[in-house]
Amino acid sequence: xxxxxxxxxxxxxxxxxxxxxxxxxxxxxxxxxxxxxxxxxxxxxxxxxxxxxxxxxxxxxxxxxxxxxxxxxxxxxxxxxxxxxxxxxxxxxxxxxxxxxxxxxxxxxxxxxxxxxxxxxxxxxxxxxxxxxxxxxxxxxxxxxxxxxxxxxxxxxxxxxxxxxxxxxxxxxxxxxxxxxxxxxxxxxxxxxxxxxxxxxxxxxxxxxxxxxxxxxxxxxxxxxxxxxxxxxxxxxxxxxxxxxxxxxxxxxxxxxxxxxxxxxxxxxxxxxxxxxxxxxxxxxxxxxxxxxxxxxxxxxxxxxxxxxxxxxxxxxxxxxxxxxxxxxxxxxxxxxxxxxxxxxxxxxxxxxxxxxxxxxxxxxxxxxxxxxxxxxxxxxxxxxxxxxxxxxxxxxxxxxxxxxxxxxxxxxxxxxxxxxxxxxxxxxxxxxxxxxxxxxxxxxxxxxxxxxxxxxxxxxxxxxxxxxxxxxxxxxxxxxxxxxxxxxxxxxxxxxxxxxxxxxxxxxxxxxxxxxxxxxxxxxxxxxxxxxxxxxxxxxxxxxxxxxxxxxxxxxxxxxxxxxxxxxxxxxxxxxxxxxxxxxxxxxxxxxxxxxxxxxxxxxxxxxxxxxxxxxxxxxxxxxxxxxxxxxxxxxxxxxxxxxxxxxxxxxxxxxxxxxxxxxxxxxxxxxxxxxxxxxxxxxxxxxxxxxxxxxxxxxxxxxxxxxxxxxxxxxxxxxxxxxxxxxxxxxxxxxxxxxxxxxxxxxxxxxxxxxxxxxxxxxxxxxxxxxxxxxxxxxxxxxxxxxxxxxxxxxxxxxxxxxxxxxxxxxxxxxxxxxxxxxxxxxxxxxxxxxxxxxx
Numbered sequence: 001x002x003x004x005x006x007x008x009x010x011x012x013x014x015x016x017x018x019x020x021x022x023x024x025x026x027x028x029x030x031x032x033x034x035x036x037x038x039x040x041x042x043x044x045x046x047x048x049x050x051x052x053x054x055x056x057x058x059x060x061x062x063x064x065x066x067x068x069x070x071x072x073x074x075x076x077x078x079x080x081x082x083x084x085x086x087x088x089x090x091x092x093x094x095x096x097x098x099x100x101x102x103x104x105x106x107x108x109x110x111x112x113x114x115x116x117x118x119x120x121x122x123x124x125x126x127x128x129x130x131x132x133x134x135x136x137x138x139x140x141x142x143x144x145x146x147x148x149x150x151x152x153x154x155x156x157x158x159x160x161x162x163x164x165x166x167x168x169x170x171x172x173x174x175x176x177x178x179x180x181x182x183x184x185x186x187x188x189x190x191x192x193x194x195x196x197x198x199x200x201x202x203x204x205x206x207x208x209x210x211x212x213x214x215x216x217x218x219x220x221x222x223x224x225x226x227x228x229x230x231x232x233x234x235x236x237x238x239x240x241x242x243x244x245x246x247x248x249x250x251x252x253x254x255x256x257x258x259x260x261x262x263x264x265x266x267x268x269x270x271x272x273x274x275x276x277x278x279x280x281x282x283x284x285x286x287x288x289x290x291x292x293x294x295x296x297x298x299x300x301x302x303x304x305x306x307x308x309x310x311x312x313x314x315x316x317x318x319x320x321x322x323x324x325x326x327x328x329x330x331x332x333x334x335x336x337x338x339x340x341x342x343x344x345x346x347x348x349x350x351x352x353x354x355x356x357x358x359x360x361x362x363x364x365x366x367x368x369x370x371x372x373x374x375x376x377x378x379x380x381x382x383x384x385x386x387x388x389x390x391x392x393x394x395x396x397x398x399x400x401x402x403x404x405x406x407x408x409x410x411x412x413x414x415x416x417x418x419x420x421x422x423x424x425x426x427x428x429x430x431x432x433x434x435x436x437x438x439x440x441x442x443x444x445x446x447x448x449x450x451x452x453x454x455x456x457x458x459x460x461x462x463x464x465x466x467x468x469x470x471x472x473x474x475x476x477x478x479x480x481x482x483x484x485x486x487x488x489x490x491x492x493x494x495x496x497x498x499x500x501x502x503x504x505x506x507x508x509x510x511x512x513x514x515x516x517x518x519x520x521x522x523x524x525x526x527x528x529x530x531x532x533x534x535x536x537x538x539x540x541x542x543x544x545x546x547x548x549x550x551x552x553x554x555x556x557x558x559x560x561x562x563x564x565x566x567x568x569x570x571x572x573x574x575x576x577x578x579x580x581x582x583x584x585x586x587x588x589x590x591x592x593x594x595x596x597x598x599x600x601x602x603x604x605x606x607x608x609x610x611x612x613x614x615x616x617x618x619x620x621x622x623x624x625x626x627x628x629x630x631x632x633x634x635x636x637x638x639x640x641x642x643x644x645x646x647x648x649x650x651x652x653x654x655x656x657x658x659x660x661x662x663x664x665x666x667x668x669x670x671x672x673x674x675x676x677x678x679x680x681x682x683x684x685x686x687x688x689x690x691x692x693x694x695x696x697x698x699x700x701x702x703x704x705x706x707x708x709x710x711x712x713x714x715x716x717x718x719x720x721x722x723x724x725x726x727x728x729x730x731x732x733x734x735x736x737x738x739x740x741x742x743x744x745x746x747x748x749x750x751x752x753x754x755x756x757x758x759x760x761x762x763x764x765x766x767x768x769x770x771x772x773x774x775x776x777x778x779x780x781x782x783x784x785x786x787x788x789x790x791x792x793x794x795x796x797x798x799x800x801x802x803x804x805x806x807x808x809x810x811x812x813x814x815x816x817x818x819x820x821x822x823x824x825x826x827x828x829x830x831x832x833x834x835x836x837x838x839x840x841x842x
Contacts, residue, residue, distance in 0.1 A: 002190075007201070008194070009195075012041045013079070013081075015078065017075060019073050019076070020075060026072070032052070036078075037049065037051075037052035041079075041192060042192075043187055044186070044344070047345065055070075071184040071185055073142050075142075077137065080135050081134055083131070083134050083194070089198040090196065091194055094192065097191075098117070099140070099185075100116065100170040101168065102115075104137070106128045106134065106136055106137075107128055108135070117374075118169055119414050140187075148164055155452065157403060158441070160399040173372045178558045179622055200296055200297050202294050203228040203263070204226075205425075206421050207301065207303050208474075210305075211307050219274055220270060220274055221276075223242075223269045223290070237260055238257065238258040238295050239256075240292065241255045242267040242292050244271065244288055247288065252269055258294070271288075271305065274305045276305050277385075277388075281682065282328060283388075285385065285388045286305075287302045287304050287386070288305070290302065290303055304428075308324065308476055308477065310477035310478075311324055319485075319496070321479075329606075330390065331680075332390075332521070332612065333610070334364060335362075335367060335616035336368045336612055337369050337617065338370055338372070339619050356389060358617070358627075360389060363641075363645035363647065365389065367391055368394070371395060371396050371398040382426075389428060393432055396415075397436065399436060400438065401450075402457035404455035412460060416464070416465060424473050432479075434460065438456070439458070439461065440501070461481055465478065465480075466480075485497035485498045498521065499521045500520075511597065519604075522608070525614060527568065528565060529565070529623070529635060531618065531629030531633065532633035534796065539621045545579045547579070555621060556623040558624075565586045565589070565623075569585055569589040571757065572589060572757060573588065573592075590637045591635075594640065597611075599644055603651050603717070613625075634802070634806070639791065639807040640807045648679075648680070650677060650678075650680075650747065652749045655675070656674065660673045675722040675737065675751060686713050687714075688709070688712075689742060690707060694740065695729070695738075698760070704726045706722075722737065735753060762786075763839050765810075767781070770828035775823065776820055780817050781818065782815045783814055784813075787810045790835060790837045792835050800824060801823075803821075
């Protein structure tokens with residue numbers, strides 16, 4: 001949470017919510033809404049109505065449609081608080097987050113108006129406060145008609161989805177998305193209160209770091225603390241003190257003065273032999289505390305010393321998208337992040353901590369905060385700082401054209417200045433990005449005839465945003481867009497340059513098309529599947545449950561999403577014969593599709609230096625691209641992701657043989673007629689080891705084998721060709737090629753000659769021993785023949801149960817243990833019966 005000084009008094013008690021203007025067609029209790037209901041602050045109107053029993057769960061069934069009137073309603077929040085003059089020079093009303101267009105009044109006098117969810121507001125109200133009781137009211141305009149009215153007044157601009165979200169500085173996905181519920185509403189979503197202060201207050205702090213090499217070859221830290229102050233009266237000098245405390249508790253301090261006539265100062269501290277902050281997998285994450293005092297004002301935060309750069313310099317293959325921290329290139333194993341709940345005030349630090357654990361446990365080293373959400377909470381960034389999880393923050397422009405004129409332009413500038421300053425202390429923040437797909441959309445989405453000569457937002461991405469960053473935070477790199485090709489007259493989504501998004505897979509073509517791409521960096525790609533069964537069944541009540549049932553489709557927001565799921569498994573998996581098989585088939589196919597793509601992209605290291613999966617998380621119970629569903633269940637995709645994002649990855653990939661390369665026609669790629677073991681070593685140490693390459697039948701009979709040695713450089717890759725006698729299948733439907741590392745440093749890699757639908761897999765290959773213990777059940781699984789992708793759908797037995805492993809492939813005779821954490825206990829045999837594998841679809 002944003003630092004709040006001791007002089008701040010939150011006004012969070014005694015609020016009521018009433019309908020200031022209720023639409024005539026609202027399916028609501030008008031009398032109750034006129035009388036008012038208790039309101040939580042910080043909070044949101046939907047949640048207050050739910051607690052009051054006036055609406056059902058917005059996520060359940062098709063309640064979304066029945067509750068659209070909430071976004072068409074103007075809402076009034078009001079409270080009465082007691083105040084006594086304590087002698088402070090100033091009494092400011094501070095609102096850290098109002099969602100969104102609002103009029104604020106104190107004791108019947110308007111204090112100010114707001115129109116931006118993403119910024120704070122401060123008003124001097126000392127002339128309006130009264131001894132004793134005071135009435136504070138915030139009246140919010142109805143967001144959906146307000147957006148439509150602005151489009152009518154100022155001119156509509158192209159956007160995705162069905163509401164004109166690009167007319168307001170409000171979270172775009174609150175209006176619905178192709179994974180998100182439409183719950184545009186209103187609320188005081190961050191703290192509001194009185195700041196009573198005297199003398200001087202700290203108006204802002206930007207502690208910017210640098211690292212320089214010293215004469216001994218070590219590294220010194222440089223901290224430049226930019227301090228902005230505000231004086232309650234007068235214009236005298238203000239003494240400022242900055243104290244930097246290292247992780248062991250040793251302080252270092254420096255002082256400066258803000259001279260009369262100025263409102264800012266810079267204090268510079270030099271830290272000999274600084275302990276550098278590193279991304280996860282590259283080193284430790286030491287954090288230094290920063291305390292600032294200016295007059296009576298104070299501020300505190302933390303910093304980590306590191307350098308960061310983005311290398312997009314042209315090379316022989318185009319231009320890379322290389323993130324460099326402390327001089328080391330980071331091979332990005334990322335995931336896109338959306339708001340973790342459709343109602344932002346329901347996200348607390350514990351929920352953030354669970355999602356960060358989901359990311360780290362899956363070997364993710366970067367989260368991209370997507371531009372249709374919010375500038376994320378300091379809670380999330382604090383956790384990322386502590387664990388070395390890199391953060392990429394989009395500015396909040398997504399899939400739409402945006403007016404470049406006032407009043408929108410002024411609001412954009414205000415929000416950007418505030419959030420750049422707020423997030424500047426966090427070492428985990430390593431990249432600012434201008435927009436999501438708008439630059440691409442301006443080229444490919446037929447905007448030109450709908451713009452009427454107006455700007456579409458490019459002036460923000462190429463002028464305003466980089467100018468503000470140059471002024472306020474030149475320590476971090478900036479990309480104008482995602483995708484972006486870093487050059488004039490290039491298509492924004494050119495795989496040869498910079499970052500790209502791949503969405504023809506999922507939308508139109510088979511996932512094996514990933515292999516036709518040779519991208520430098522993929523910042524979006526993904527494939528859908530339903531959430532865990534318990535998550536889905538809790539909100540979808542179709543009888544019988546059906547992929548195309550009415551409520552099922554409420555919880556599938558992608559265009560023809562379930563039809564695309566069906567098309568996606570064709571040729572890979574058998575057609576399911578029950579809803580339970582449909583659920584397992586689609587989850588399995590999601591995992592297969594992403595594994596295919598990620599292993600291909602990572603096998604291109606160092607030509608490709610990163611992938612950012614769409615997406616890590618969900619904001620409500622929905623069929624989506626997420627790896628972790630809304631209730632925190634890790635889908636089969638998550639378990640596969642943990643393996644494919646392992647720092648050391650072995651993958652068997654088709655590659656052109658020397659003969660194919662020699663015979664290729666000029667300008668055409670050679671045929672990929674050979675099989676290669678590609679080893680990716682994303683660790684800081686070179687690796688040398690031996691691998692057994694085996695072609696075997698599903699019953700374990702060895703048909704051909706070879707041993708190879710390989711040396712893989714740190715943060716690099718190596719390719720070893722598989723001998724032809726091992727690679728060539730005798731019976732493609734009943735054999736597998738397996739690469740096994742002798743010392744276990746790399747997990748086994750599998751290559752098949754046929755898809756599951758065509759393989760002669762034993763449909764019942766597992767022998768299971770289930771043993772109960774306190775709080776968990778251990779499933780000891782032994783395979784009689786090849787068992788592909790073993791998972792335990794533990795939530796079907798206990799919605800709170802979670803399996804520690806999944807997507808396990810066992811060769812004949814191999815054994816594995818899956819531990820199921822189950823707080824409620826349960827029948828071990830029931831968890832054994834919840835085991836699924838690819839084989840049992842046959």
